[in-house]
Amino acid sequence: MLMGHCHLFPGGRGECRRDEFGIPGTSEHLNRFMKACGFDQANVLAPHEGPEALNVEARIEGDQDGLEWLLKQPFVGVEETSVFLPGAAIRPDLPNAEEKLARAIAAGVRVLKFHPLIMRSNPLDASCEPFFRKAAKARMPMVYHTGGGDWGWPTDHGRVGVCAELAGRYPGLPLLMAHCGVFGGVDEFEQAVSACESHPSLFLDATHAMLNVGKERWHWALERIGAGRVVYGNDYPWATVDSVSREVEFIESLGLSAEEHACILGDNLRALYLRARSAH
Ligand SMILES: [Zn+2]
Secondary structure, eight states, X not given: OEEEEEEOOXXXXXXXXXXXXXXXXXXXXXXXXXXXXXXSEEEEEOOBOSGGGTTOSSBOOTTOOHHHHHHTSTTBOSSTTOSEEEEEEOOTTSTTXXXXXXHHHHTTOOEEEEOHHHHTOOTTSGGGHHHHHHHHHTTOOEEEEOSOOSSSSOGGGGOHHHHHHHHHHOTTSOEEEEGGGEETTEEOHHHHHHHHHHOTTXXXXXXXXXXXXXXXXXXXXXXXXXXXXEEOEEEETSOOHHHHHHHHHHHHTTOOOHHHHHIIIIIHHHHHHHHSOOOO
């Protein structure tokens, strides 16, 4: 099973949060944590960079390159059999975005993370076009924060409607709508499902959006878009063995076939990973 949407960052959550697996947010910890949860692989996202990420825990200090750091961590590799499959967090509106993306592709990276509120970008702005065009050409799945959150940037950029607009502009770019539009006081779950119905390149990344969304709405969603469009993630290290087991039980309780179950718990993300054009 492949655990989606995990964060690693220098020093992790700190010595003060050490537990039986080590320090949460470090690769050694995630390796033990993931196994305790019954998973054998994880998709790990690079820490955020730059001054705008100052109030963010999953960040790298100064002008260091988050992806460069991530690729040096134990268990991280770009081969499909690697224990941790890396994702690059590149701010798309900066002049160096396309070049950073080219470097990530050359290194064999096949997943992207975009957080419009932390990165303080408007993804629909013309300055992002070269980046999105290149990402679409490489068919790299992009984990996209949807919903709100208090990062001092207009919540509108996290709206499901923006993902739908991007999906229309760049149909080759798989967008994994993290939190399914349900985050930080915003609830656009139904809109996220409808957007998936209209755009085959949209997926639901169910991070923080399983138990709080509930069985009834998930049944409704799965009837419409099927298990092939849902990816399990949990925002590690903001997850516990207990929260993961409750989420896995929740997925089991939805009455899916073994195959559909496996799709959500890793097969969908793996298929997107394999479909991305990599330099390796
Ligand atoms: Zn996250």
